[in-house]
Structures are given as C-alpha cells and as structure tokens.
Amino acid sequence: MKSLTIRHRILVSFAAVLVVMSVIAVIAYAWFLQAGQEATEVEKGILPDLYHSTAIMMGQMTAHSLLQEYALQDNPSDRSTLESAITTNRDQVQRSMDDYEATIVSDIDKQNYAVVKELANQFRLAETAVLDTSRAALSKGETLNESPAIKNTVEPIFVKLQSALQAMVEDHRGEANSATQQISSIVRTAEVGLSVGLLIALGLALLLGYQLFRAITGPLTRLVDAVQLMRQGDFSERLDLRRRDEFSVLADGFNAMADDLTTLIGQVQRSSIQVGTSITEIAATSKQQQATATEIAATTTEIRATAKEISATSNELVRTMNEVSTVAEQTAAVAGGGQEGLTRMEGTMQQVMEAAGAINSKLAILSEKAGSINQVVTTITKVADQTNLLSLNASIEAEKAGQYGRGFAVVATEIRRLADQTAVSTYDIEQMVKDIQSAVAAGVMGMDKFSEQVRRGMQEIQQVGGQLFEIIQQVQGLVPRFEVANEGMQAQATGAGQISDTLTQLSEAAQQTVESLQQSTLAIDELNQVSGGMRSSISRFKLRA
Amino acid sequence: MLFLAFSMGPDRYLIDVHQIEEVMPYIDVKVLPGAPTGVVGLVSYNGIPIPLIDVTLLALGRPSERLLSTRIVVTRYPAHDGEQRLLGLIAERVTDTLERDPADFAPFGLEPGTPPYLGPVASDGSEIIQWVKVEALLSEEIRTALLRQAAIGDQ
Numbered sequence: 142m143k144s145l146t147i148r149h150r151i152l153v154s155f156a157a158v159l160v161v162m163s164v165i166a167v168i169a170y171a172w173f174l175q176a177g178q179e180a181t182e183v184e185k186g187i188l189p190d191l192y193h194s195t196a197i198m199m200g201q202m203t204a205h206s207l208l209q210e211y212a213l214q215d216n217p218s219d220r221s222t223l224e225s226a227i228t229t230n231r232d233q234v235q236r237s238m239d240d241y242e243a244t245i246v247s248d249i250d251k252q253n254y255a256v257v258k259e260l261a262n263q264f265r266l267a268e269t270a271v272l273d274t275s276r277a278a279l280s281k282g283e284t285l286n287e288s289p290a291i292k293n294t295v296e297p298i299f300v301k302l303q304s305a306l307q308a309m310v311e312d313h314r315g316e317a318n319s320a321t322q323q324i325s326s327i328v329r330t331a332e333v334g335l336s337v338g339l340l341i342a343l344g345l346a347l348l349l350g351y352q353l354f355r356a357i358t359g360p361l362t363r364l365v366d367a368v369q370l371m372r373q374g375d376f377s378e379r380l381d382l383r384r385r386d387e388f389s390v391l392a393d394g395f396n397a398m399a400d401d402l403t404t405l406i407g408q409v410q411r412s413s414i415q416v417g418t419s420i421t422e423i424a425a426t427s428k429q430q431q432a433t434a435t436e437i438a439a440t441t442t443e444i445r446a447t448a449k450e451i452s453a454t455s456n457e458l459v460r461t462m463n464e465v466s467t468v469a470e471q472t473a474a475v476a477g478g479g480q481e482g483l484t485r486m487e488g489t490m491q492q493v494m495e496a497a498g499a500i501n502s503k504l505a506i507l508s509e510k511a512g513s514i515n516q517v518v519t520t521i522t523k524v525a526d527q528t529n530l531l532s533l534n535a536s537i538e539a540e541k542a543g544q545y546g547r548g549f550a551v552v553a554t555e556i557r558r559l560a561d562q563t564a565v566s567t568y569d570i571e572q573m574v575k576d577i578q579s580a581v582a583a584g585v586m587g588m589d590k591f592s593e594q595v596r597r598g599m600q601e602i603q604q605v606g607g608q609l610f611e612i613i614q615q616v617q618g619l620v621p622r623f624e625v626a627n628e629g630m631q632a633q634a635t636g637a638g639q640i641s642d643t644l645t646q647l648s649e650a651a652q653q654t655v656e657s658l659q660q661s662t663l664a665i666d667e668l669n670q671v672s673g674g675m676r677s678s679i680s681r682f683k684l685r686a
Numbered sequence: 687m688l689f690l691a692f693s694m695g696p697d698r699y700l701i702d703v704h705q706i707e708e709v710m711p712y713i714d715v716k717v718l719p720g721a722p723t724g725v726v727g728l729v730s731y732n733g734i735p736i737p738l739i740d741v742t743l744l745a746l747g748r749p750s751e752r753l754l755s756t757r758i759v760v761t762r763y764p765a766h767d768g769e770q771r772l773l774g775l776i777a778e779r780v781t782d783t784l785e786r787d788p789a790d791f792a793p794f795g796l797e798p799g800t801p802p803y804l805g806p807v808a809s810d811g812s813e814i815i816q817w818v819k820v821e822a823l824l825s826e827e828i829r830t831a832l833l834r835q836a837a838i839g840d841q
Contacts, residue, residue: 526754529781530709533690536783537703540688550688554783561781 146386150356154349158342165338172331176324183320186246191313193241197257198306200234201264205299208268212288217279224272231265253309260302267294360388367395374682376403406682413676420672424665431658438651445644452637459630466623473616476609483606490599497592501585508581514574518567525563532557689784690759691815692777694745698815699777700784700808705820707731707760707772709780712752722827729774731760738774739823745801755779763821773820784810791817 207230211223238261245251271290360382370378376399380392535553539546689700690709710731715738717727724744728735738758742750750756757780765771791806803822807814 522754526711530711530757533709533780533783536688537690537706537709540703540783557783564781 147353147356148387150349150353154346154353157349158346161338161342161345165335165342168334168338169331172327172334176327176331179320179324179327183317183324186244187313187317187320189244190241190250191310191317193237193244194306194309194313196237197234197241197261198303198310200230200237201261201299201302201306203230204234204264204268205295208271208291208295209288211275212271212286212291220275220279224276227268227272231268234261249312250309253305253312256305257302257309260298260305264295264298264302267298271295356386357388360384360392364388364391364395367399371399371402376406376682376684403684406679407684410676410679410682413672413679416672417669417676420665420669424662424669427658427662427665431655431662434651434654434658438648438655441644441648441651445641445648448637448640448644452634452641455630455634455637459627459634462623462627462630466620466627469616469619469623473613473620476613476616480606480609480613483602483609487599487602487606490595490602494592494595494599497588497595501588501592504581504585504588508578508585511574511578511581514570515578518570518574521563521567522571525560525567528560529557529564532560687786687788689786689817690780691782691784692741692759693779694742694777698779698810698813699818700786700815701759701761701775701818701820703783705761705763707762710758710760710774711754712750712756712758712776715758722825724825726776729758731772731774734772736760736772736774738776740776741818741823742776742778744823750776750778753778755781761820773823775820775823784815 204227207223207227211220211227214220214223238258242254245254271294274290363380363382367378367380379396379399382389382392384392532553535556536550539550539553542549688703690703690706691698691700693699708731710729715727715729716735718725721727724739724741726738726740726743726749729738730736740750742748756776756778759775759777759780761773761775762770763773786808790808792808793806801822803819805817805819805822807816809815
C-alpha cells in the first residue's frame with residue numbers, strides 16, 4: 142500500500158464508492174421509474190378526471206346558487222347582472238364537461254359521465270325556463286319571485302346531478318388513492334434499499350477515506366512541521382519520507398527549496414554585512430561632502446566679495462580709460478596742430494631755402510661782377526705797373542741824361558705819381574674787391590652753410606614731422622584700442638557682476654547642497670537602521686553548516 | 687743823385703741809377719738748373735741773354751715774390767776784365783726812385799758775417815735805407831760762373 146501513489150489511492154477510493162453508488166442509483170432509478178409511471182398515470186389520467194369532475198360539480202353548485210340569488214333579486218339591473226353571470230358560469234361548466242369528456246377512458250367513467258350529462262342538460266333546461274319566465278316578466282315590468290319555481294323544478298335535478306357527480310368524483314378519488322398507495326409502497330422499498338446501499342457505500346467510503354487520510358495527513362503533517370520549522374528560521378532540517386508517491390516529490394521539492402533558501406539567505410546575510418559597511422562608508426563620505434559643501438559656501442562668499450571688488454575696479458578702470466582716451470584725443474589734436482606748424486615751418490624753410498638760393502645766385506652774380514672788376518682792376522694794375530715802370534726807366538734815363546733830362550725827370554716823376562695813385566687806388570679797389578669777394582665767398586659759404594643748415598633743419602623738421610605723424614598715428618591708433626579696452630573693461634565689469642550673481646546662485650546651491658546632504662545623512666541613518674534591522678532579522682536564521 | 691729803391695724783406699735798399707740800364711718786368715726768365723745759389727737763370731734783354739740773380743734769394747734765402755712790383759733791374763757791373771757786363775737783378779718792390787745826396791750816407795760798420803755788397807746807410811723818414819753796390823753782390827763763385835757763362839755767350 143505504501144507504494145501506491147495518492148492519486149491511485151484517491152482513484153481507487155472514489156472508484157469503489159462510485160461503483161457502489163452507481164449500483165444503488167441503478168436500482169433506485171428502476172424503482173423511481175416505476176413510481177414515475179404510476180405518478181404519470183395519476184397526473185395524466187386520474188387527476189385531470191378528478192379535477193374536471195370537481196370543477197363540474199363546483200360549477201353546478203355555482204349555477205344553483207346564482208339562480209337562487211337571481212330569484213332573490215328585486216332590482217332589474219341586479220337581475221340582468223346575475224343573468225349574465227349565470228350565462229358565463231354555464232359556459233364555463235360546459236367547457237369543463239367537454240374537457241372531461243375528452244379524457245374519458247374507462248367504461249365506468251363513460252357510464253358515470255352519461256348520467257351526469259343527462260342530468261346537466263335537464264338542469265340547464267330548467268334554469269333556462271326560469272330565466273325566460275323572469276325576462277318575460279321584466280319586459281312587462283314586473284318582478285317575479287322565482288324561488289318557489291326554482292325549488293320545484295331546478296332543485297331536484299340539482300340534487301341528482303350532485304349525487305351523480307359525487308359518485309364520479311368518488312370513483313376518481315379511489316383510483317387516485319390506489320395509485321398513490323402504490324407509489325408509496327415503491328417509495329418505501331426504495332427507502333430501504335437506498336439506506337442499505339448508502340450504509341454499504343458509507344462503510345466503504347469511511348474505510349478507504351481513512352486509508353487515504355492516513356496516506357495524506359502523515360506526510361502532510363511532517364511537511365507542515367518542516368515548513369513551520371523553516372518559518373521559525375531553522376533551515377537545517379530536510380525531509381525524508383521514504384515513500385514513492387507525490388509526497389516524496391513534494392518532499393524533494395521542499396528540500397531543494399530549503400537548500401536554495403539557505404543559499405539565498407547566506408547571500409543576503411553577507412550582502413547585509415556589505416550593505417552595513419557600505420552605509421558606514423557612505424555616511425563618512427556624506428559627512429565629508431557636507432564639510433566640503435560648507436567650505437564651498439564659504440569660498441563662494443569670499444569669491445563674491447572679490448568679484449564685487451573686481452567689478453568696482455573695472456568701473457574705475459573704465460573711467461580712467463575714458464579719461465586717457467580723452468587725453469589721447471587731445472594729444473592727437475595737439476600733435477596734429479604741431480604737425481600743421483611743422484608743415485608751415487617746412488614751407489617757410491622751403492621759402493627760406495629758395496630765398497637762400499636766390500641770394501646765392503645774386504651772390505654768384507656779385508662774385509662774377511667782382512671777378513669782372515678784378516679783371517678790370519688787373520688791367521688797370523698792369524697799366525699802372527707799366528706806367529710806373531715806364532716812369533722809372535724815364536727817371537733813370539733822365540738822370541743819366543743829366544741836365545737835359547731834368548724836365549723829363551719831372552714828367553717822369555709826375556707820371557710815376559699818377560701811376561702810384563692809380564696803383565694805390567687799384568690797390569684799394571683790389572682790396573675792396575677782395576673784401577667783396579671774401580665777403581661774397583664768406584656769404585656764399587655762410588649761405589651754403591645756412592642752406593645746409595636749412596636743409597638739415599628741413600630734414601629734421603621732416604623727421605620731426607614724420608615722428609609727429611607717427612605719434613599722431615599711434616595716438617589715433619590708441620583711441621580704438623582704448624575703446625576696445627573700454628569695452629573689455631565694461632565687459633569685465635559686466636562679467637564681474639555676472640560672476641557675483643552666479644556666485645550668489647552658487648552660494649544658494651551650496652546651501653541647498655548642505656541641506657540636501659543633511660537630509661542625505663538622515664536618510665543614511667535611516668538606511669543604517671533598516672540595514673541593522675535587516676541584519677538582526679536575518680541573524681535569527683539558523684543554517685545548516 | 688738818383689737812386690732806385692727796392693726791398694729785401696722789410697728793409698729798403700738803394701741802387702745808383704747810373705749803374706742801371708733799365709727796369710723790366712719780371713717775365714720770360716729762363717731758369718738754369720744747377721747754377722750756384724742766387725743765380726736764377728737768364729733773361730733776354732734786347733735780344734741778349736743776361737744772367738739773372740735773385741737778391742732776395744741771395745740775402746734772405748728765399749726767392750722773390752712774384753708781384754707786379756717785383757721787377758728785373760738790368761744793371762751794369764764792371765767785370766774782372768774791366769768790361770761792363772750786364773747783370774739782371776730780381777728785386778722786390780722796385781717802384782720808386784729816390785733823390786739823395788751821397789753825403790747823407792753814413793758808412794756802415796763792417797762786421798764779420800755781413801755781406802760785402804751792403805754799403806753805407808741813410809735815413810728815409812723813420813727807416814734806414816742802405817746803399818747796395820751791384821758788384822759787391824757777386825761772390826767769387828757767382829763771378830766765376832758768370833765768367834764762364836759770358837765765355838760761352840761770347841762764343
């Protein structure tokens with residue numbers, strides 16, 4: 142039995158019970174079939190007859206009572222109402238009778254019905270007579286008391302009809318009774334049989350059920366115990382059922398699960414330790430970050446101060462640059478004026494040089510003239526010389542001539558004097574001309590020197606002019622550079638302002654960072670707690686070593 | 687007595703006009719290289735070449751300046767053979783004659799080293815003028831050279 146699997150056990154148990162139940166069912170079915178037949182008989186045959194006959198009886202009774210009531214009525218309107226009611230009832234009775242007639246099967250029934258039918262007709266006729274009489278009276282305007290008439294005519298018929306109907310009804314009732322008795326007997330037999338069968342089935346079921354129960358609950362209890370153990374944290378136990386059914390499979394599965402869980406929990410234990418370590422590290426780092434964030438906040442405040450200073454300095458520089466720019470422009474203007482002056486001076490120098498050139502040419506002319514004079518003077522000198530010579534020789538000859546030459550000597554002397562005068566004059570002229578020439582030469586030299594100086598002066602002026610021009614250019618070149626520098630300064634000032642703003646933002650951000658780090662520290666503390674909780678909750682697990 | 691005045695350096699000197707033939711301008715001098723000191727060369731007087739002595743050169747050691755007043759005085763000197771020979775003298779500032787009485791001249795004390803041609807002196811205003819004897823101008827050497835020259839010239 143141990144080797145039977147639970148499935149087989151269940152199947153066997155249920156199969157046995159089912160077989161027993163089936164047998165019982167079959168037998169019961171046979172009995173119930175029989176009972177059913179009887180019931181059908183009652184339903185289809187007997188009961189409708191009973192019903193119809195009773196309905197007819199009831200109808201007749203109603204007709205009778207209606208008629209009597211009709212007779213009691215005085216009011217025409219009431220009577221007419223009742224008349225219509227009687228008519229309706231009559232139709233109803235007729236219908237019932239027709240229905241009944243359709244269901245007649247047995248001979249007894251036929252006999253009974255014939256009697257009833259006849260009597261009913263009779264009744265109807267009497268009823269109709271009464272009604273007609275009444276109607277006739279009404280049309281004349283009288284109300285008749287029909288009660289006596291009814292009592293005489295209708296009543297006896299009614300009594301007979303009633304008894305016939307009663308007999309019919311009784312017959313039917315008898316049939317019904319027998320049928321129902323039969324059904325009851327069948328039912329009783331069925332009760333007994335079913336009880337017996339039920340008991341058998343019950344016993345079998347109990348037996349097999351107990352077996353099954355044992356087969357299931359044993360290992361199940363062990364399983365539950367093991368699971369309970371595991372719930373408490375003891376992962377060291379494994380199941381060994383020594384069976385070869387589904388529970389062994391379950392036990393194997395449980396063992397495998399226990400192994401896996403052991404491994405998992407071991408990992409979780411290790412992980413929780415690591416988490417704890419990591420959290421500690423994170424906490425330390427978070428503290429560092431907090432410190433750093435505070436430092437950053439402080440540093441940004443310092444930088445902001447510095448940026449403000451830079452901004453102020455830049456503004457000052459801008460102003461200074463503006464002043465310098467103005468000065469440069471003024472310098473350029475002055476240099477421009479100086480350059481103009483130099484240009485004028487150059488022009489003047491040029492004029493001077495031209496004048497000097499003119500003077501030089503005049504001096505050259507003068508020199509030339511002096512040269513001419515010189516030539517003339519030379520000629521005169523030569524003449525004077527010759528005259529002098531002549532006079533000397535004349536004097537000598539005159540002397541040598543003695544007495545005869547005396548007059549001639551005087552002439553000679555006079556001539557000599559003239560010549561001497563001329564010579565003196567020419568000497569004077571020569572001197573003057575020399576002076577003029579030397580003066581002219583000096584003048585020319587001086588003019589040359591002067592020209593040279595003027596030229597040098599002009600060169601220097603040009604140089605200076607060039608230098609001034611360079612100065613002007615450089616100064617003018619400075620102006621856009623100043624503007625650039627100015628723009629740069631302004632940009633710097635703006636930039637410093639922006640830096641200041643950005644630093645404010647940075648300071649706020651640093652502040653936020655500090656706050657968030659504080660929150661982070663709180664979160665880490667929480668995490669630490671959680672980790673500690675997790676570790677403590679895991680530590681209670683006992684693992685197989 | 688009429689004298690021709692000339693200068694040697696800063697001083698004035700006189701030559702008796704009777705010793706003078708003519709005064710000529712200082713031109714057309716033919717230089718004689720290798721001649722004794724003082725003898726400049728030859729000059730043509732009326733077609734005759736006569737020797738030329740630069741008195742300034744002789745006396746002061748420098749040649750006469752080439753001025754218009756520097757003239758050639760053609761003089762006559764008695765040669766050793768008694769003949770009157772012509773001699774040209776280049777002198778400076780030959781422009782004037784001077785009328786003087788020979789008695790005005792005082793003898794000039796001969797000192798050793800003084801040239802022989804310097805004769806008696808006289809005063810002319812503030813300055814002293816000295817009589818120059820032409821024949822004394824010639825040294826033996828020059829005379830010999832002139833003689834030789836004359837000899838050649840005669841031939």
